[in-house]
Structures are given as C-alpha cells and as structure tokens.
Amino acid sequence: MAEQLTPETPEESEEQPIKQRKNGLYPGVSDELAENMKSGWADTELHGLEPIAQAAHTADRRAALSERFPGERLVIPAGNLKTRSNDTEYSFRASTEYAYLTGDQTQDGVLVLEPKGDGHRATIYLLPRSDRENGEFWLDGQGELWVGRRHSLGEAEQLLGIPAKDVRELAAALKEATGPVRNVRGHDAGIEAALTDKVTAERDEELREYLSEARLVKDAFEVSELRKACDATARGFEDVVKVLDKAEATSERYIEGTFFLRARVEGNDIGYGSICAAGPHATTLHWVRNDGAVRPGELLLLDAGVETNELYTADVTRTLPINGTFSPLQRKIYDAVYEAQEAGIAAVKPGAPYRAFHDAAQRVLAEKLVEWGLFGDLDVEKVLELGLQRRWTLHGTGHMLGMDVHDCAAARTETYVAGDLEPGMCLTVEPGLYFQADDLTVPEEYRGIGVRIEDDILVTEDGNENLSASLPRRADEVEAWMARVKQG
Secondary structure (H helix, E strand, O other): OOOOOOOOOHHHHOOOOHHHOHHHOOOOOOHHHHHHOOOOOOOOOOOOOOOOOOHHHHHHHHHHHHHHOOOOEEEEEOOOOOEEEOOEEOOOOOOHHHHHHHOOOOOOOEEEEEEEOOEEEEEEEEOOOOOOOOOHHHHOOOOHHHHOOOOOHHHHHHHHOOOEEEHHHHHHHHHHOOOOEEEOOOOOHHHHHHOOOOOOHHHHHHHHHHHHHOOOOOOHHHHHHHHHHHHHHHHHHHHHHHOHHHHHHOOHHHHHHHHHHHHHHHOOEEOOOOEEEEHHHHHOOOOOOOOOOOOOOOEEEEEEOEEOOOOOEOOEEEEEEOOOOOOHHHHHHHHHHHHHHHHHHHOOOOOOEOOHHHHHHHHHHHHHHHHOOOOOOOOHHHHHHHOOOHHHHOOOOOOEOOOOOOOOOOOOHHHOOOOEOOOOOEEEEOOEEEEOOOOOOOOHHHOOEEEEOEEEEEEEOOEEEEOOOOOOOOHHHHHHHHHHHHHO
16 A cells, blocks of 8 residues: 655644645655646546436435425535544445435535525535645545545536535635524534534434434335345345355355455445354354354354445345254244244334334244243243343344435434334344353253344335345245255
C-alpha cells in the first residue's frame, strides 16, 4: 500500500486544507513538480447521464418526508470515513436514511430539505471533483489520485435528480440558518456541531422514527432489490456446499471467505457479519469469529446475506449436515424447527398482528420440548405462560428486513411490533433450538446441537411469498440438494 507524501514537521502536519499551506506545497515537493501537476489533464466531465434506477422512488420518498415536516429544515447526512487503524479506514457505507432518500452512497454527503412555500427545496451537498490547481487531487489522502474519481456536482445532479452544492460550504451555512431544524444524528459530527443550538434530541428522534417507519412498507424498487439479494444469497449457499471438504481441512473461515466472494461479485458486500457456526458454535446466536473446526457428523449453521449494490440485504439461515446426511437426533431437532417455521410463515398475512408469526412458531417449539420430556410434568400452556421454552429458543422469531438487516429499528412500538402486517412489508421468519454444550438440563446427546432455519418473507395482498424459497428447507430436500451440488 503506497504511503502518501506527508509533512516533516509538526507545524506543517496540522489538519487544514492544502490551499492554506504555505505555497500550497508539502516538504519534498519541488515548485517545478507542483507546477507540472497542475496542467496537462484531459477534461473528463460526463454529459447526458441517465438518472439512477431508483430516482423516481427517492423523489417520492422526499416528497412524503416534506409533507410530514412542513416548514422545517431537515438535515440527513451520509456519514464520514471511520479510522480502522492509524491511517487506514473502514470501507464506507452511507447511512441508511441518506441512501434511502437520495440513492447516493458517497462519504461526507448531506441531504438538506429547506422550507420553500408549501413544501421544501432539496439540495444534496457533496464533495466536488478534486482541485488540481492547489494540488488537492494528488497531495490529499482523499484526493482522486489516491482514492479514485468521484462525480462532479453536475454529474451528481444528472444521476440523482437533486441540485448539488459543495458540502464544504454547508457547516457555515447551517450555523447561520434560522427556523426549526431537525437532523439525523450519529453520522456526521461536523454537521451536528454546526447545529448544536438549533436542534433538540426529541425532535431529531421524531425524524429518525419517521424515516424508520417509512421503510416498513417496501415500494416496487425495494422489493426487486430484496429478490436480487435473496437470489444471490442462494448462490452463495451453493458455493459453500461445494467447498465443505476444503472447509473441513481448514476452518469456518473457508466458509466465510467463500460466501464473501459471492457477496462481492454479485453485490456491494455482505449485509452483516456472516455466521458460519459449525458444531457447538451453532448454539452461539451471533458466532462471527468463524475460526473453529468443521467436522463431518456435525451441523453447520450458516446465517448470511448478500447486500446488493443498492444496499438491500437478504438474511437467510440454513442448518446443514456437514457430511450431507442428518443423524436421527439431528433430524428430530431439525424437523421440530422446520415445523415451527412452517407455522410461523403461515401466520404472515396482511392484517395479522406482527407478533402472530412469533407466537405460532414458539407454540410448536414448546410442544416439541414438552413431548421430549424436558419440562417434567408441565403442559404446553404452562410452559408458554412462564416462557420456559426460551431457555432453548432464545430469540425472537424474526424482524423487518430491508436496507438494514434489522430494518426499521427506530420505529415506534405501536407501528412495528405492536402493529399489524401490511402488503409490502418484508420480514424474516427464523425459529431455532439451541442446546448449549454445558447445559446439564438436557440429555447429553442433545448438547452442542443448534438449529435455525430462516427465510425472507414478503407480505402480499392475499398472503405471503417466500423470497428465499429457492433454497430447500425440509430435511430430505436439504440432503438431496447437497448431494446434487457436491456432484456439480
């Protein structure tokens, strides 16, 4: 990795724009080189660009936002780069709220809706092309020579359908702004500092709540992206099955890396840290260390999702017999989870309470645990009343899905978990049973077995659609599918 030219003295290394440095130069850069780098560059401005695919949808979303908060200035930042270590940064991922309203994914961007008449005027503030005259493009660590070309403000306007301005002028403008302001917090410290005396936590939270609830019902573009994510994820699961023998010779990391390759080839990234949990690791809900052994005769719980280039993610789990065949006990536990998932999916329909699918799945699992004698003389109703099944079911049976894997998380209780399902909502149904390796309350042969099955379910006008149905779920179908995939 190349190292950027840097000043040699503390005085010259202070954080400030290059154009403010003496002569605009760094030590080690001659006047002749600096002058040479200013000229001889072709004009690369792009013209006649087509709007991005979701431009009409993002315009509708901004219009709805404008209607909800009339007469108020609304500020929605993309966020900034975060340092990983020393002078390296994490890969940038724009804030969900910003990307949802603009379709843009660039760092430091800010969407501002300013009151105008009965509505708002939207402006997107972005970093313009790097300045060649002052050396920014080759001397600054975020200059285009180092990190690649970015769109000009004019190009951004064509692509996004929003007037664009230089984001470096925004903080000063916001400090001078008058009237009520709301800001989505947690993404841009500079913007928050400029708005310190103009916003309140309560009003900002109302904006965040609205933008979370707006995503509960997906539009046609969003549904198409979720389909794309699920299809790519299914191919990623097939990739993993093909290399299970290599994973056995290495570790869970081979599985993680295999799925990641599919995510990067067909999408932007993984939508969340992949859970590649083999053997007893499957009983740890968010096992993302992925450094354990992969052994034949045990189960692999693979919970992973491809995030599309437009930032919509799948969230799918399959529990697979590593050698291709379930043992009788593994199949018994797997079948119980499958029956619970079937009951949960059947409860997903328009008008149903959100919690109905969770309750349906939990009842089936409680019935199985009672049938296996794990509660002594207690019946199913008493077990459910006391929540005793949760020792082994552990988590909720699902969540909303979209641009975030746990989408709409800031929505109010009354509109989400205490609300009713509507067509266009997309959620996961993912019951599981987890018998910890050190759990002395279950028979020894159960210990260390974890099973979860998860699919992405779209609420339709007359019921639901399983967007990840291309991956088999029934035990016999899973075995047959694995055999086919391994044979090529």
